[in-house]
Amino acid sequence: MRPIRIIPAISLILAFFAALIAFKATHWFWEDTAMPSTSLNTMAYRYHFVMIAHNTEETYWKQVHTGALSVARNADSALEYFSSRFLNLKELERYLEMAILSSVDGILISIPNQPELTALITEAFTKEIPIVSLSNSLETHPRLSYVGISAQNLGYQSGMALKKAAVRKIRAAVLINSNFSTESYQNYLHGFHRAIGSDSNIRLEMVVNSKGESISAEEQTQQILKHHPHIQAIICTDPNDTLGVAKVVVDQNRVSQTLIIGCGLTEEIANYIKREVIWGVLAEDPNELGAQGINTLIRLKTKNAEQEIYNLPLFWVDKSNVNQIYSKFSYTARRKNP
Amino acid sequence: MKQIGHRVPVTIRSKLLYSFLIMIGIFTLVSLFSYYSEQHMLNRFNVLLSNNLKLKEFRTNIDNVVTSLEQYLISRNFNMLRQYYQYSQEVDADYPNLKTIEPSLDNYLLLENIRNMTRSFLKQTEIAVQAKRARDSSGYHKAFLEVVRYGTNINWAIDRLITQQLEESSRQYLYISKRLATIQRLGLLLIIGALIFSVITTLWVSFRLTTPLQRLAKAAQIISKGNFSTEPLQVTTEDEIGVVTRAFNEMTQNISKLFAEIKLQSDLAQRLQEQELQNLSMKNVLREAELQALQSQINPHFLFNMLNAGVQLAIIECADQTAEYIDKVSNLLRYNLRQLDKPVSLAEEFNHLQTYFFILKSRYGEERFTFETELDPNIASFQIPLLTLQPIVENALIHGIENLESGGKIQVQAFLEAGQVIIRVHDNGRGIPPDTLQQIKEGQSKTGHTTGLGLQNVKERLRIFFGESDLMWIDSKPNDGTTIELRLPTYGRYEREIDDACTGCR
Numbered sequence: 021m022r023p024i025r026i027i028p029a030i031s032l033i034l035a036f037f038a039a040l041i042a043f044k045a046t047h048w049f050w051e052d053t054a055m056p057s058t059s060l061n062t063m064a065y066r067y068h069f070v071m072i073a074h075n076t077e078e079t080y081w082k083q084v085h086t087g088a089l090s091v092a093r094n095a096d097s098a099l100e101y102f103s104s105r106f107l108n109l110k111e112l113e114r115y116l117e118m119a120i121l122s123s124v125d126g127i128l129i130s131i132p133n134q135p136e137l138t139a140l141i142t143e144a145f146t147k148e149i150p151i152v153s154l155s156n157s158l159e160t161h162p163r164l165s166y167v168g169i170s171a172q173n174l175g176y177q178s179g180m181a182l183k184k185a186a187v188r189k190i191r192a193a194v195l196i197n198s199n200f201s202t203e204s205y206q207n208y209l210h211g212f213h214r215a216i217g218s219d220s221n222i223r224l225e226m227v228v229n230s231k232g233e234s235i236s237a238e239e240q241t242q243q244i245l246k247h248h249p250h251i252q253a254i255i256c257t258d259p260n261d262t263l264g265v266a267k268v269v270v271d272q273n274r275v276s277q278t279l280i281i282g283c284g285l286t287e288e289i290a291n292y293i294k295r296e297v298i299w300g301v302l303a304e305d306p307n308e309l310g311a312q313g314i315n316t317l318i319r320l321k322t323k324n325a326e327q328e329i330y331n332l333p334l335f336w337v338d339k340s341n342v343n344q345i346y347s348k349f350s351y352t353a354r355r356k357n358p
Numbered sequence: 359m360k361q362i363g364h365r366v367p368v369t370i371r372s373k374l375l376y377s378f379l380i381m382i383g384i385f386t387l388v389s390l391f392s393y394y395s396e397q398h399m400l401n402r403f404n405v406l407l408s409n410n411l412k413l414k415e416f417r418t419n420i421d422n423v424v425t426s427l428e429q430y431l432i433s434r435n436f437n438m439l440r441q442y443y444q445y446s447q448e449v450d451a452d453y454p455n456l457k458t459i460e461p462s463l464d465n466y467l468l469l470e471n472i473r474n475m476t477r478s479f480l481k482q483t484e485i486a487v488q489a490k491r492a493r494d495s496s497g498y499h500k501a502f503l504e505v506v507r508y509g510t511n512i513n514w515a516i517d518r519l520i521t522q523q524l525e526e527s528s529r530q531y532l533y534i535s536k537r538l539a540t541i542q543r544l545g546l547l548l549i550i551g552a553l554i555f556s557v558i559t560t561l562w563v564s565f566r567l568t569t570p571l572q573r574l575a576k577a578a579q580i581i582s583k584g585n586f587s588t589e590p591l592q593v594t595t596e597d598e599i600g601v602v603t604r605a606f607n608e609m610t611q612n613i614s615k616l617f618a619e620i621k622l623q624s625d626l627a628q629r630l631q632e633q634e635l636q637n638l639s640m641k642n643v644l645r646e647a648e649l650q651a652l653q654s655q656i657n658p659h660f661l662f663n664m665l666n667a668g669v670q671l672a673i674i675e676c677a678d679q680t681a682e683y684i685d686k687v688s689n690l691l692r693y694n695l696r697q698l699d700k701p702v703s704l705a706e707e708f709n710h711l712q713t714y715f716f717i718l719k720s721r722y723g724e725e726r727f728t729f730e731t732e733l734d735p736n737i738a739s740f741q742i743p744l745l746t747l748q749p750i751v752e753n754a755l756i757h758g759i760e761n762l763e764s765g766g767k768i769q770v771q772a773f774l775e776a777g778q779v780i781i782r783v784h785d786n787g788r789g790i791p792p793d794t795l796q797q798i799k800e801g802q803s804k805t806g807h808t809t810g811l812g813l814q815n816v817k818e819r820l821r822i823f824f825g826e827s828d829l830m831w832i833d834s835k836p837n838d839g840t841t842i843e844l845r846l847p848t849y850g851r852y853e854r855e856i857d858d859a860c861t862g863c864r
Contacts, residue, residue, distance in 0.1 A: 031380040034555060038387070038548060068467065100467040118511045121478060122471035 065098035067125035069317055071310075072115045073154070074131055075103035077259050079286050080306050083349065084154070088128065088310030095318055100124070107233075109134055116140045120149060126317035128310075130154040132199045150320040152313050152328075159201045165320060165328040167312045169304050171204035172211035174283065177302050177334050178255045179215025181281050185253070185299060186221040190279070192253035193244055195230040195237065195261045208257065225251055230261045237264025245272060252279060259284030262301060266292045285337055285346060293342045300338035305349055308332055370567060370597045377559045384552040388545060395541045399534055406527045409459045410520050416456060417516045419449050420479070424509045427483055431490050431498055442487070450480055458519065465522055472515045479508035570599045574606060586614040640822035643815070644699050658695055662688055686716045698744050701823070704772050704779075705738040707747045711770060714748055718755065727759055727766040734773040742781075742846065743819045750783045750842050753813055757794065758787025758840050774848075781844040790834040798832060813842075820844065 071088055075081045085101050092099040102115035112131050119127050120143055127144060129151060131137050138159065144151050145163045152165040182192060194212065196205055209227065216222045225248060230237050237256075241264060244251055254269075256262040262282030266289075269278045275297050282289060285303035292298040309332060316328045337345045422445040430438035453476040458465040482504040489497030573591055580588050590607040593600050665688040672681035693710050696702075708731050715729040751768060759766030769784045790798065798813050813830070820829045824847055834840035 031376075031555075031559075034551070035380075035384065035387075038384070038551065041544070068470065098463065098467055100464065100471075114511070114514060117507070118471060118475070118515055121508055121511050122474040123478070124471075124474075 065096055067092075067095070067097040067318070067321060068100070069097055069126045069128065069314065070100045070102065070115075070119040070124050071128040071313070072112060072119065072131060073101075073103045073129070074107060074112060075105050077284070077286055078105075080259060080284060083306035084310040084313075086310065087305075087307030088314045090307075091311045091314040095314065097125075097314070097318070099314070107132065109136060113137060113140065116144075120144045120147060123147065124149065125321060126150045126152070128152050128154055128313045128317065129158075131158070133158050133201050150317055152316045152320070154309060154313050155199070159203065163326055165316055165330075167316050167328075167330040168309060168332060169302075169334055170207070170211075170331040171200065172207035173331065173334060174257065174302060175208035175211025175213075176215045177211075177336065178257075178281055178283075179212040181300055181302070181336065182222060182253055182255060182279075183216055183219055185279055185281070186219065189221050189223070190252045191223050191225045191248075191250050192255060192279075193226045193228060193248070193251045194224065194255045195228050195240065195257065195265070197232040197258040197261065198229040199232055200257070212255075230256075230258065232258045232260050234260040234264040234267075237261040238268050239264075241265045241268040242272075245269075245274065245278070252277060253281065254278060255281045257283050259286055259289060262298065263288055263292075266297050270297055285335075285342075285349065287346075290337075290342050290346045293337065293339055296339060300336060302334045303337055303345070303349075304332040304334055307349065370599070373563055373566070373597065377563050381552070381556045381559065384548075384555065388548045388552060391548070392541070392545045395538065395545075399538060402530075402534065405459050406523070406530075409457060410523055410527075412452075413456065413516050413520050413523075416449070416452050417513055419445050419452065420476070420509050420512050420516075423449055423479075423483060424505060427486060427502065427505060431486065431502055434490065439487070442483070446480060446483055449476060453477070459523065462526075465519060465526075468515055468519050468522070472512055472519065475508050475512045475515065479505060479512060482508055566595065567599070570595060570603060574599070574603055577606065577610075581610055581613075586610060586617065636822060636825070640819075643818055643822065648698065658691075662692065665691075683717070683720050686713050686720075689713050690717060694745065694748075696744055698819075700744060701741040702744050703738060704733060704740045704742060704781075707742060708733045708738075708770070708772070710745075711747055711751060714751065715768075726762070726764050727755075727768065730767070730769045732769070732771040732773075737772060737774055737779050740772075740779050740846070740848075743816075743823045746816055746820065746844070747781065747783070749813060749816050750844075753798075754783055754785040754787065754840060754842070757790045758785035760787075762787060777848055779844075779846040779848060781846065782841060783843075784839060784841045786839040789836045789838055790832075790840050791836070795832065795834050820846070 069092060071085065073081055073084070081103060085099075089099050089101075100119075102119075104111045104115075109132070113136050116127070116129070116131070116137060117140055120140060127149060129141075130153070138161075141151055141158075141161065141164065145161075150165065151163075152167055154168055158164060158166075178194075182190070194209075196208060200208065212224070216224070226244070228240055228244065230240060237258075237260060241254065244254070245268065254265050256265055259282070262280065262284060263286075265280055265282070269275055269280060280292075280298045282298050282301035283303065285301055289298060289301060293300065312330050312332065316330055319325060319328060335345055423442060426438050426442035426445055429435060430442050453473050456469055456472060458469050482501050486498045486501035486505055489495075489501055570591075577588055577591055588610070590610070591603050593603050593607075665684050668684045669681045669688070672678070672684060690710070690713050693713070711729075711731055715731075718727065719729070747770065751770065754768050759768065765786075767786045769782075771780075771782045771784075773780055813832075817830045821827045826847060829844055829846060831843045831845065832840070833843070
């Protein structure tokens, strides 16, 4: 190449690379990165659903939301998610009221059984807004659909697990979440008693209403173990209760003396199971809970059904399968939210 | 190598133009880049703030609708009703155009909630007004409670949206600040790069311009001192300097060529002058020879007539030997009187030598001398000046064998050797005394005996005839005879004859 050609050639190359660097370095600047890539698609939605949850456990509800969002996307539906970390009734009421006043297409709820909230649910039904409960805490309503675990099944499975563990005489205490509706409470105990039957090795010493909070459960467990040191098994109906009981048992160095049968699977609970602090838990797939919630709402909208009840399968998780089940739940979450 | 295609020459002006334009272009790009970066960021902030302000205004209008409606329901004041309509119309006009600058899914759905609630809110307000007009107190009370409920929820939703957007704006502010810092660093890098490029380009261009000029100036200095043997300058550019360099090279070559031609012409002129001088010299020699010949001629025809009469008389008297002798003498004289400037063949010269030897034998007797001639027939026609050999033989006789009582011998040989005709005259006489030999070699022996032509004369005529000197070689040793050798070239005007004659010799 002639020398004179070198100057324009080098200049062009430099200009090209400068432009390339400038573009590479600033392309994020010129485009609106605040806009999620999926937002435009979701704006053209068929249904607008709202999910309102009392967020008792961060990871668990994140997975529930992931499952629900995945199905909603596939059904060209938008899902709005409101959650309250602590039990703030006013906040939950605000979310529910706004959803009803906005005339959304459907609402997924996991809220405590409080009169203010149930009144709003009734208002929603008057406005033909379908509501699906994701927990067993609400009183039965002729039009309230339900997706979740059956309280009776939970009680029965818990009793069967205790029966299996009780090779000798054992005295047990049950912590039932106070958010359970009266019907769910009774169903749970009915199932439990049906499982243990007339097994003379098992004696249900006490039934305690818990608040579904870890700190509260710790306090209650301390009281139980202090005043009833002969209690050798504690059965829980809530993941926070399970964690609270496990912490106290570890703190009081009673791991080998106290059998814990929990409910729900989180990373922390999985670790306790691996360390044999918790003997085992009964858990449903949180992704499946969210997914079936949305599916139920869509069915209610499309088939004009009044009510649907969908009981999720319960998985028994102990040291032998904790990794497998936990990976399965986590994998499902990843797959649905790539 | 010949270049294929036409190359558009890039002039110095183009080079400078390109360089400056590129530099200006780069700086302009950097400036524009910085300008648009800042402008974009400012616009973004403006949109953020103005959108939040609009939402706030909308919220205020919702409150105003509720307030004016309440006032109207309480007082049934027409002004309040007018205010209510004014605000409700504003709300009605505004709510479809509400926007979120961060259209994330959550924000967008929240905005949809606000729109839906506003729609229901306006319906409820209208129901309340209608109930008031119908004096349905329970109806407008109930409707107003719904209006308040909707208003509260709309305000809450707007507050939540503004908060979310502010949170997002704050997050983006930090994000954009970082981006801006990055862009500023990038701009700085670009400026530094552009500066470096400018400096390099300037140096490069000046170097490219001045180096060929310096080489040209140096070459011009060398040539101005008369040295045209310098190597042609290398043409590295296609600009004006390249053109000048190429022209300079051609000029140098042309001057050098002209000098060579002038020198050649000068040499030719010198050779011509020498040739003229040689011709003049030859004419002088010829004139001298002719003069001498005239002096020795009394009346050749009379002499030859007398000698012929002598021959006839001898024949009548039956004196055959005398007749032959007189005939030979007559032939000798006739040969001697031929024109000196006309060349003869070697055969003629050798015949003449035979005649001469006959006369000498007649004079000195058969026993005293022997003569031998040997001529290569291939060179018999070789042309040499008249009377070349006789003076040499005469010299051999006088200085060599004349004083010998017997056994004198003269050998004359002519043959071809290495492209030259060699004529060798050898005698076995006493040899030429060194002083005499020296005189002969120095050209001081000028006169002959019979012909009046000395060796020097022969030597000179040979030089003129063949155009070369040193054609005669003399080798003589006391009491060991003398050898005179002529080495005559065969090129020039006699070459073809020699070639023809010597076919098969080479």
